Amino acid sequence: MSSYGLGRRQFLTTAIGVAAAWTQVSGNAVAAPQPKQASLGNSVNVCLTDVSADKWVAGQSDVLFKAKRTTNPLTVKIDDSVKYQKVQGFGAAMTDSSAWLIDKLSTAERSELMKKLFDPSKGIGLSLLRSPMGATDFNASGNYSYNDMPAGQTDPTLSKFSIQHDVPYIIPALRQALSLNPSIKVMANPWSPPGWMKTSDSMIGGTLKSEYVSALANYFVKFIEAYGEAGVPISYISPQNEPMGTPTWPGMFLSAYQESELIQEIGKAFEVNGISTKILAWDHNWDVPSYPETIFSDPAASKYAAGTGWHIYSGNPNYQTLVHNDYPSKETYITEATGGIWQDSKQTAFSEALGTWIINGTRNWANGVMLWNIALDPDMGPLNSDTDGIPMLRGLITIDPANGRVSYNVDYYALAHASKFVKPGAHRIYSNTFGEGSIENVAFQNPDGSKVLIAYNSGSAAKTFSVADGTHSFDYTLNAGDAVTFTYSGPEQSGRTPAATKVSDPTHDFTFKSTSGPVTVTYDPALLPYQNAIRTGNNLVTYSLPIGASVETTGRALSRSKWTATASAQADWGVAANAIDGDINTRWSLGHGPTSDDWFQIDLGSPTSFNKIVLDTGVNNSFDYVTKYQIYVSNDGGDWGSAIANGSGGIGKVAVTLPTRTARYIRIVSAAASGFWWAIGDINVYGSSRGSASITAPTAVSKGLQMKTWTSKEGSQVTVVFNGTADSKSFKISTDGSYTYTLPSGTSAMFTTQELSSFPEPVFSGLTPNQGIPRSKFTISGSGFGDAQGLGTVYFGSSYAEIDSWSDTSISAYVPKGIAAGKVTVSVKGTSGVDAGGSSFDVMELGPALPRTGWTATASDASQWDAPGNMLDGDSGNRYSSGTGQYDGLWIQVDMGQTQTFNKIVLDVGGSIDDYARSADVSVSTDGTNWTKVSSVADGQRVQLVSFPTQTARYIKVVNTGDVARSWWSVAEFNVYN
Template structure:
């Protein structure tokens, strides 16, 4: 009997039992449909539906049948199991201390039932990945602990006092029970903090690793894995540090990419010496810092021990996973932490993020597995670590009330079930086209037994009927807005006949190459282009990737800096612009605040000069203060900057910008993205050449073992991908005159996309609203042909760049530049192709002097321990009031002006923050602080918000938040009142 036939029979036999079991697990009394005669031929498709609005979760519905027919439906999902992508290890969540403690509080019968619903592949949702923190996190039933705590001032580099005893009573038993129910479970472990004595803070909180304890920390991992193994809990994966670029008020530790690279080398050597096969994942933090894991991959000594990347979902988007995969296609990819919480306004929002973004988009972007955060929390969203200032705003898969043992299964549990119940460990993602946000989003898999799984979610606002085509067969299905469905089937691919799908739209393309470890696939997706480097050269736009470790060499050398001067949009006394051109990497320019779109650094070369490359370096071992996205402008007079000539994604360490040869006196680097990190430059070099006017072009031929593949999209983009499957770095030419050479490290790929500028639509400026406002207030430009992403596009206020909030083909949201004088100013848009879109006039307002705040006081319903309410009255925008908690309806701030005043406007200024402002609020006034009158409402809050109302005479002003934005605190740097 063929393996395919055996797999099909096993699948059909299992399906009957699954239906009955699932009816119990989902809590919905839905009868299992009977298998039809067609089912025995493999044409039957099982259907499992979630209707969030009806509170129906992963409910069995009537089978649908594949039919031998063609479909011309434009919403056709084509399934092709001959195209296989990553192997899937599973789906799961974290057995935190709090989760295990709550599970342990249940009676034996309650615990057994719950664990089956979580982990049993036949009677539950079959979770197959578990994250197990190594020591304390913010979710602990007890306080801070590690496995090697010492009294203050004492150390234990030999780890003589190492012990996992804390985990013995309830964490290890929970993990062992999960493994007994599902032996295929793989466990990932990692610390939020190593023992405090290993760190500069001498505490579980804050600090960084002392270099002398790198080896001790590596042995700490060895001892943990050995101890857990002896306890019956094998560890499949570790990461060196949870969220290494953050130090919260609970256990945490800064760890630069360079420190982590060194630590991974030590851990890898220690694992080798002790026969440990546990895999190491780098990073374990948010999507939007791809250069951190790539910095580790670019170090051969660390890369050989690093299996892949762990990603968190709290900033950025899943496209970054594919970006890193394409650069280093042999590395694995995992979403290691994702959670919902009180900031999600409904179950529908929560379900959309969990299934649509983390599971569907996560796996479409090469995730080998997806892990959510806490398996279980209590009704108060805890227990929280009693030794730290944790924030009770997260949601577990389950809510367990320890008082009565009641268990609630939350939306995240059901979202996971759409995948974990049906996609088995060892499955492969297979080809399916998808339609993106606002339509039918989907992902497909093939299990080890040959059965197939298609998960589809309607993220649109109306019901949609789509077709599913597999080989020569297809079926139709209608999915209401917000609903999701999982289809499972064992067929019906029929080879040698006319395919069922006749109209399939897919802008992506796969390139498969040979490597020593087997085939690797690199994916072209136009959604990746905004994250890559772009230059305008002649009549073309060339976009290209540049993995960390790769480089482009140009002719010529570094120019003399003898006549240079430097300026910047901001420069603190201790971080002046001149520090970046003094030849001393230890001194640096710093922006002095979190980066916003529109911040800039500028060089005056002293006279018109030819150049073709700029290299700016954040400084020695600095993983933090870097620009995340940028544009390059040049000018001959320092006033007229024209259109951007290059753009890129920035990154840790050195950023090299290769340009078409230009002659200009001024160079300006402009940030085009907001970031919580500052931007710094330790040193900057500009390179020039007297050889012609070279420019980057896509390669047309390669040698020395390199592999080149090309493809042209229906829209005319020409895509070329080079893969280096050799054991060392290899180079190839990327300019027509041979003057530019690209060097590609072993195991990496480079992608080039070329598009004619004439193919861009002509941008058209239609309207500007509002047409007056204060500096730093928000405005919206509408029109067409702007481009789907900012790219090389620019919005000018006179000669000043506007800070961009969002950019789409028909709408640009931006902020009035700071520092503009009052009066009329011309606003203009230049598209990515350099074409002027037109413009309008904007009236920059002058509010006149604010009322004197002498004697004023402030208070608030909630305030952080660092940011007192009085800070918003001190005249210093670098200090601020902060709520210290996520925004909620009813949160308020109040100002007492000391005496009755007459006024008609207030300004709420959040200062340097990019997100901590009230999205909606009511404004009240009072003469006595007791009887209040509502005078205005804010429904479109901004970072700097002017609120106008009829003239009032009062002493007190109260602003009451009316929204829920739990991910953002509410901050006010300055509170000003005007008559």
């Protein structure tokens, strides 16, 4: 693990939370239940976890399938005739720290532990292992690679290559695991190559020097050959762990273009040396799908890239299906996920591990799921002594090297629900699910024909659901927070009437032929917010555009001679005009991570017709791009109306294709927060040479392309086109033929058409509160807003409001920064462009804050990087942070040096999104000993105004209350007002 999924400097500000007490039943693993052989087709074996009762994967009485119909609305239908991805297994990482701790056990203790981890019959049968290539942040020793050289020296021929470091305890642990479970597949990847290959000349930071691409490819060859000779075959590698993170432990930045080149070199080296190890691209977080797709879009790299490795630290599993649909022949793996002190309870930890990573991970096409450290010590280490590692993570097990005590953590049991029962080579099979807050599930069929259903109740109350397979069904009641794994060999089928008669499923599968066999593309309305959408004619058309695909128009690039550019913000060295100067090497930069109210604008000089906008972030830039956007147009620069298009952004060029519009001004608005900055190297607008054609789903495609259609229950028209040929293919997507979609080999495109008249009329019904300061949060209630933001907009006067959350009946947003005090109208425009109405909001004027000269700050807890004094320094870029998850009693205190008179304080979290107190008490004191409570905060926010009756005091203390926040507590600026 390197940056835990966070961007520029964010690895130090990741949300951290309350540490849980991981008590185990008698300190022993209980996840070695032996499912009774279901000899009869109607007998179902049951293993249950009840977190609240400390009952883990415990065998229960069998239930029986019966030949009966069910009308239960919570019916899970199983259909093994519909098969999805092959599952290679479930597992975790044998880090240096994990292997070192296991090696400290006695022979008998080590044997017992390894059986419980890897033995398919006596343990939980882990079948995937991740093995870091060299040092990570979890090392019992310091930094090392397999080809270290003295400072200033290099070894391009790798004559000094050696895996000797791994021989004493890492390789023996891997070999013992393989002896217990020969079906185990090992994945290996470096956190950093040898330092001499990098611009930093260190294993920390830097990027790969271009002259060492071939040397690094051969480094992989030597590693795989050496490990193979040592009895550890390597099934998968990725070129670089978390290539967009550069932490204070081993790591390396690698752009998508650099990784594409490196994969080509590794692939060629593998061919020459007869190595069959598969290469996984990316190996980082869910929310940058354009990175692996950039690699897949390069045919020279794609031929060697078998699939994608995903980490779970930002984004969600839907991104896996997004990339799968675009490139359906590529494999998908969750290669790293971990729990830690930010999880406020065992229940939360179990929910994330089983519900999000295992159930939803595999429902979103994961061929396997790997957690992080197999074992850590009670201090969440050992950490790499050469780096500034953070002791905040939890292993599957905890080993105390002082006494050899082994305890089994919640993550172990979550994995057991899958790894114990789903065998390598199983296929995920069809089952409908009910989503968050209800019964979530996933089903599999093992190679021997037996079936496995994993179900988890993520709701707040017990639920009775039915399971239907063919003509048989059974009922089961699952308490809130509980999980169950059902295994069975049948059921025996009799009669022709299916047991499930009323199963609702909003998803739909499209299966196509390819040279590698059938591929399946899944429509899921949950994917629509991640795709591109435009209003065209009387329809809303939402479509996917894989990296490498394009939509071409008949228009030409417009002259930029009379253009001017402006932006909501810009760095001194990255002014807006740089994006329209024709030089890709100069660029506009926002200068900070965008939120959903930042924008870039072009004045075309006069009303102009156009139908395409292309944003180019520049060659080799994998960082600074807009992740989600909306497009607005205007004739006067003041009235922007509703968004006419939205999309998901991405690395490289972002092309926005539109029905022909005539306007003078174009504004691109960020629609999501990002840890990366936003920059544009060059922007072009294309004029139309024809009339206003409507963009549509294709009605016919060229020879070689495959097209299928489906209509949802709600009336959405879904069309999918798949290119199973060896070449790119094109087809028309407009009524007059002026828009052409080009689809690369092996990719699919999905079009969803909804009539605008089918959207409900949006209604604004309330605003709470109706008074606040800039950057404070408010909530709009109403109906018909749409399930996701899409083309919807919240206007705060003439400004855009940053969106916190958006649903059909409620929108949370923030007062824009820098807005003047006074009455302002807040209004909503829905996805269909209809104005929902609005209400007045009073922006408060606080006046000047009290001078802070001579003030000091203290805290009950503080991280080693973010001292309490930072909240008094006048620089919102520095902050205090707790360094621990929030808990009841965590406090910060300010000494103003002398008594002052005041009636308000403002706690400003700065650029953080999550690290604020959810609830707190505010007290004052004249002597620092006797305190008077003056106010409470019940629902905190990023910029927290606390008002109270006028006080005269020297000290102010803010005490966190409750233990529900899973984040650190940070304050960038603490100000006091009178």
